[in-house]
Amino acid sequence: MRISLDAYGGDFAPDVNIRGALDYLEESKKAEVILTGSEEKLKALLGKGHPRISIVHAPDLIDMAEKASSQLRHRKESSLYKCIDLTAQGATDACVSAGSSAAMMALSLLLLKRIKDVERPALVTPIPTLKKEPCYGLDMGANVDCKPIHLLHFALMGHAYAQVIKNIDRPRIGLISNGEEETKGNELTRETHQLLKAIPEINYAGYCEGRDIFTGDFDVVICDGFVGNVILKTSEGLAETLMHLLKANFSSSLLGKLGYLLARNSLRPLKQKLDYAEYGGAPLLGIGGVSIISHGRSSALAIKNALHAAEKNVKEGLVKRLNQAMNFQSPTLAPKEALNEKVGQ
Amino acid sequence: MRISLDAYGGDFAPDVNIRGALDYLEESKKAEVILTGSEEKLKALLGKGHPRISIVHAPDLIDMAEKASSQLRHRKESSLYKCIDLTAQGATDACVSAGSSAAMMALSLLLLKRIKDVERPALVTPIPTLKKEPCYGLDMGANVDCKPIHLLHFALMGHAYAQVIKNIDRPRIGLISNGEEETKGNELTRETHQLLKAIPEINYAGYCEGRDIFTGDFDVVICDGFVGNVILKTSEGLAETLMHLLKANFSSSLLGKLGYLLARNSLRPLKQKLDYAEYGGAPLLGIGGVSIISHGRSSALAIKNALHAAEKNVKEGLVKRLNQAMNFQSPTLAPKEALNEKVGQ
Numbered sequence: 001m002r003i004s005l006d007a008y009g010g011d012f013a014p015d016v017n018i019r020g021a022l023d024y025l026e027e028s029k030k031a032e033v034i035l036t037g038s039e040e041k042l043k044a045l046l047g048k049g050h051p052r053i054s055i056v057h058a059p060d061l062i063d064m065a066e067k068a069s070s071q072l073r074h075r076k077e078s079s080l081y082k083c084i085d086l087t088a089q090g091a092t093d094a095c096v097s098a099g100s101s102a103a104m105m106a107l108s109l110l111l112l113k114r115i116k117d118v119e120r121p122a123l124v125t126p127i128p129t130l131k132k133e134p135c136y137g138l139d140m141g142a143n144v145d146c147k148p149i150h151l152l153h154f155a156l157m158g159h160a161y162a163q164v165i166k167n168i169d170r171p172r173i174g175l176i177s178n179g180e181e182e183t184k185g186n187e188l189t190r191e192t193h194q195l196l197k198a199i200p201e202i203n204y205a206g207y208c209e210g211r212d213i214f215t216g217d218f219d220v221v222i223c224d225g226f227v228g229n230v231i232l233k234t235s236e237g238l239a240e241t242l243m244h245l246l247k248a249n250f251s252s253s254l255l256g257k258l259g260y261l262l263a264r265n266s267l268r269p270l271k272q273k274l275d276y277a278e279y280g281g282a283p284l285l286g287i288g289g290v291s292i293i294s295h296g297r298s299s300a301l302a303i304k305n306a307l308h309a310a311e312k313n314v315k316e317g318l319v320k321r322l323n324q325a326m327n328f329q330s331p332t333l334a335p336k337e338a339l340n341e342k343v344g345q
Numbered sequence: 346m347r348i349s350l351d352a353y354g355g356d357f358a359p360d361v362n363i364r365g366a367l368d369y370l371e372e373s374k375k376a377e378v379i380l381t382g383s384e385e386k387l388k389a390l391l392g393k394g395h396p397r398i399s400i401v402h403a404p405d406l407i408d409m410a411e412k413a414s415s416q417l418r419h420r421k422e423s424s425l426y427k428c429i430d431l432t433a434q435g436a437t438d439a440c441v442s443a444g445s446s447a448a449m450m451a452l453s454l455l456l457l458k459r460i461k462d463v464e465r466p467a468l469v470t471p472i473p474t475l476k477k478e479p480c481y482g483l484d485m486g487a488n489v490d491c492k493p494i495h496l497l498h499f500a501l502m503g504h505a506y507a508q509v510i511k512n513i514d515r516p517r518i519g520l521i522s523n524g525e526e527e528t529k530g531n532e533l534t535r536e537t538h539q540l541l542k543a544i545p546e547i548n549y550a551g552y553c554e555g556r557d558i559f560t561g562d563f564d565v566v567i568c569d570g571f572v573g574n575v576i577l578k579t580s581e582g583l584a585e586t587l588m589h590l591l592k593a594n595f596s597s598s599l600l601g602k603l604g605y606l607l608a609r610n611s612l613r614p615l616k617q618k619l620d621y622a623e624y625g626g627a628p629l630l631g632i633g634g635v636s637i638i639s640h641g642r643s644s645a646l647a648i649k650n651a652l653h654a655a656e657k658n659v660k661e662g663l664v665k666r667l668n669q670a671m672n673f674q675s676p677t678l679a680p681k682e683a684l685n686e687k688v689g690q
Contacts, residue, residue: 102528130586141523144531178486178574183447186489186571210578214586223575226531229523230572231579233555238580241475241559242587255607262604 001030003310004092006083007037008061009099010298017098018045020303025052027304028311034092036082058082080104084111087289094290094310096281098298104291105142105284112289115319117326120150121286123225123293124161125232126279131216136162139225140232140282146224148191151175152199153326157285158220159202160325164316171219174208176227181207188224196222280305283313285322290314346375348655349437351428352382353406354444355643362443363390365648370397372649373656379437381427403427425449429456432634439635439655441626443643449636450487450629457634460664462671465495466631468570468638469506470577471624476561481507484570485577485627491569493536496520497544498671502630503565504547505670509661516564519553521572526552533569541567625650628658630667635659 005021007014014037021033032052035042039057046053060077075081080099087095088111097104101123109121122139129135138154138161139146155173162171175193177185184207185193196204208221210231223231250260280302281294290313294306350366352359359382366378377397380387384402391398405422420426425444432440433456442449446468454466468487471479483499483506484491500518507516520538522530529552530538541549553566555576568576595605625647626639635658639651 128586130589144523176575178489178571178578189571209582210575210580211582211585213579214582226523226534227572227575230521230555230568231575233523234558234576234579235555235583237554237556237559238583239587240556241473242584244475246591259604259607262600262607265598265600 001028001311001314002032002034002092003307004034004036004056004083004086004095005303005307006079006095006097006099007035007042007055008058008079009083009097009104010294010303011098011296012298013098014042014045016298016300017303018042019300020298020307021053022050023300023304024307025050028308031307031311033307034086036086037079056082056086081107081111084108084291087291088112093314094292096292096294096303096306096310098281098294098296098303098306101141101293101296104293108284108287108289108291112287112291115286115288115323115326118153118157118286118322120146120153121284122150122154122157123228123282124158124285125282127213127221127231127235129214129216133166133216133219134279135213135216135218135221136165137213137221137223137228137231138285139223140228141225142284143225145226146188148188148195151188151192151222151224152195153286154222155196155199155202155204155220156325157322158222160321161283161285161318162219164318164321166219168219170203172203172205172217173220173222174205174212174218176213176221176223176231177207177209179207180209192222278305280307280309283309283318285318288319290318346373346656346659347377347379347437348652349379349381349401349428349431349440350648350652351424351440351442351444352380352387352400353403353424354428354442354449355639355648356443356641357643358443359387359390361643361645362648363387364645365643366398366652367395368645368649369652370395373653376652376656378652379431381431382424401427401431426452426456429453429636432636433457438659439637441637441639441648441651441655443626443639443641443648443651446486446638446641449638453629453632453634453636457632457636460631460633460668460671463498463502463631463667465491465498466629467495467499467502468573468627469503469630470627472558472566472576472580474559474561478511478561478564479624480558480561480563480566481510482558482566482568482573482576483630484568485573486570487629488570490571491533493533493540496533496537496567496569497540498631499567500541500544500547500549500565501670502667503567505666506628506630506663507564509663509666511564513564515548517548517550517562518565518567519550519557519563521558521566521568521576522552522554524552525554537567623650625652625654628654628663630663633664635663 007017034054036056036058039055042055058079060075080097083095083097084107086092120143123142124136124138125140126134127137138158177189208218250256281292284291290310292306292310352362379399381401381403384400387400403424405420425442428440428442429452431437465488467484469481469483470485472482474480483503522534553563595601626637629636635655637651637655
C-alpha cells in the first residue's frame with residue numbers, strides 16, 4: 001500500500017500533514033507514504049526521516065483562491081500535480097490532498113480520467129445521524145452548477161459507495177429538496193426526481209428535507225455541490241456554535257459548572273461523532289483512481305484518517321465497483337440509451 | 346390592532362391556532378383576532394368564546410401539497426384566502442397563517458400586491474448566533490429558482506428589515522456561497538456578487554460560508570429560497586439531533602446523569618435560542634401589507650409569537666420602510682435605471 005500525500009495542501013500544511021503521515025504509518029505497519037513538496041524544507045522538517053516515508057520534489061504551490069482553470073494543467077511542478085500524478089503513473093495506489101478541492105478535482109480528472117459515462121465526479125462525505133451509521137451525502141462541493149443527469153450519476157455512485165461502505169444491498173437514497181411533497185423542489189430537483197423514479201436498480205425514496213438528513217432514515221442523500229457545501233458548512237458551523245453555547249451556559253452557574261465537570265466524559269462520544277477529522281477525507285467518486293480530498297482546515301488527525309480512508313477504498317476495490325454501478329441495467333433499455341433517452345440527448 | 350389568523354393552517358390546526366390566539370390576547374390586551382375557517386367547528390371549539398375573537402366563515406381548506414397555482418385565485422372560500430383578504434380589505438392590520446407557504450405567498454401577492462419594483466417577495470427568518478442578536482436570512486423558502494436581480498432585491502429588503510429590527514444603520518450583509526473567495530460560488534451568486542458590490546447604500550461584505558452564518562459577524566444573509574429552506578431545515582434537524590444525542594450521552598453513565606440533572610437549568614436558554622417557536626413566524630417582505638408565514642409544525646407558542654411579530658411589524662411601519670429601501674439612490678443612476686442597467690434589461 002503506497003499513498004501519495006500533498007505535503008503542502010491545507011491551511012496548516014506542511015506540519016500537520018507530516019504529523020498525520022507519521023501517525024498513519026504508526027498504525028498501518030505495511031504502508032508507505034510519498035510526500036510531495038519542497039524537498040529541502042520537508043527534509044528539514046522530517047529530521048532523521050522515516051523508513052517508509054519518501055519525498056518527491058515539487059517546488060510550486062497552488063493557492064486556495066486560484067481558479068481550477070486550464071492553467072493548472074501546466075503547473076506540473078506543483079505539490080498537488082505531483083501527488084496525483086504519482087497515482088496516475090502507478091507509483092502509488094491512492095492520493096490525498098487537503099488543498100483547493102477545485103484544483104484537486106480538476107487535476108484528478110485530468111490525470112486519473114473519468115469512469116466511463118460519468119460526466120461529473122462527486123465528493124462524498126459522511127453526515128452523522130441518530131442511528132449508528134452515518135448518511136452519505138454527494139455531491140458535497142465538487143460541482144456547483146449541475147444538470148439532472150449529473151444528479152442521476154451521483155445517485156448511482158452513491159448507491160455503489162454505500163453498498164461498499166455500509167455493506168447493504170439496497171441503500172435508501174433521498175434527493176435534497178425544500179419539502180417532501182412532489183410539488184416542491186426547484187427546476188433541477190423536479191427533473192431529477194422524474195429520472196430517479198424511473199431507475200429500478202436503486203432504492204430511490206423521494207425528496208429529503210434538510211431536517212431528515214440526520215434521522216438515519218436515508219443511507220445516501222443527493223444534491224448539487226453548491227447545496228452540498230452549504231449543508232456541510234452550515235452543519236459544521238452550527239455544531240461548533242452549539243458546543244460553544246452549551247459550554248457558556250454550563251459555566252453561567254455553579255451548579256451548571258459542576259454538572260459540566262461531571263458530564264464532560266459523556267460528551268466525548270458526541271464530539272467525536274461530529275468531528276469531520278474523525279471521518280478523514282472525502283473520496284472523489286467517478287474517477288479512475290482513489291483520490292481523497294481532505295478538509296482545508298485538516299488537523300493531523302484528519303490527515304491520518306484520510307490516509308486510512310484511502311487505504312480502505314483501495315482494498316475494497318472502490319473504482320471497480322463504481323464502474324459496475326454505472327453499467328446499470330434497465331429492464332427495457334441499455335444503460336447508455338437509458339441515460340441519453342431520459343435527458344433527451 | 347386587528348389580526349386575521351388562518352385557523353386551519355398548519356399541521357396541528359385548528360387546536361394550537363386557537364390556543365395561540367387566546368394566549369396572545371392574554372398578553373396583548375387591546376388586540377383583536379379574527380379566525381378564518383369553518384364557523385360551526387370553530388364555535389364548538391371556542392366554547393363560550395372570547396370578547397376579542399371573532400370568526401369569519403371559510404369552509405374550504407387548502408392542502409399543504411397543493412400547488413400554489415392560479416387555481417388558488419378562485420378558492421375564495423378557503424380559510425387562507427379569507428385570512429389574507431381581510432387585511433387586503435382593511436378589516437385587519439395584518440394576517441398570519443401556518444398553512445402552505447407557497448399558497449400563502451401566492452395569495453399574499455395576489456391580494457396585498459407587491460411593493461413597487463420588488464419582483465419576488467422573500468421570507469425572512471432569524472438564525473441564532475454566538476452573539477446576542479440573531480442573523481436574518483432571506484429568502485428562506487418563498488422563491489426556489491431566483492435570478493441575480495431577485496437576490497439584489499432581497500439584499501435591499503434585508504437591509505431595511507435589519508435596520509428596523511436590530512436598530513442599526515448599516516447592517517452587514519453576506520451572500521451565501523460555497524467559499525469566501527471571489528472565484529467560488531455558482532452562476533447565480535457570481536453575478537449577484539457583482540451587482541451587490543456596486544450598490545453603495547448597503548454594507549455588502551461579500552460571500553458568507555455556511556459556517557459563518559452563526560458567528561454573528563453578519564446581520565443579514567442572502568440566498569435563493571431553495572438554499573434558504575435547506576439551511577433552515579438542516580439547522581433545525583441538526584439542533585434537534587444534537588440535543589437528542591446529548592441527552593442520550595448524558596444518560597449513558599451515572600456521573601453523566603447526575604451532571605445533566607445539575608446542568609439542566611443551564612440548558613434552558615440554549616433550547617430557547619434554538620426553538621423557532623420563540624421567534625414566531627417569518628414575515629413575507631416585499632408585499633403591500635404585513636403577512637406572516639408560520640412554520641407548518643407550529644405549536645400554540647409559535648402561533649402566539651407569530652401574532653406578536655405581526656403586531657410589531659405593523660407598529661414599526663415595516664411596509665413603509667421597505668418602500669423607502671427600494672427607492673435607493675445610487676450616486677450616478679436613478680434606482681429603476683440602476684436596477685435595469687445592471688441586469689441588462
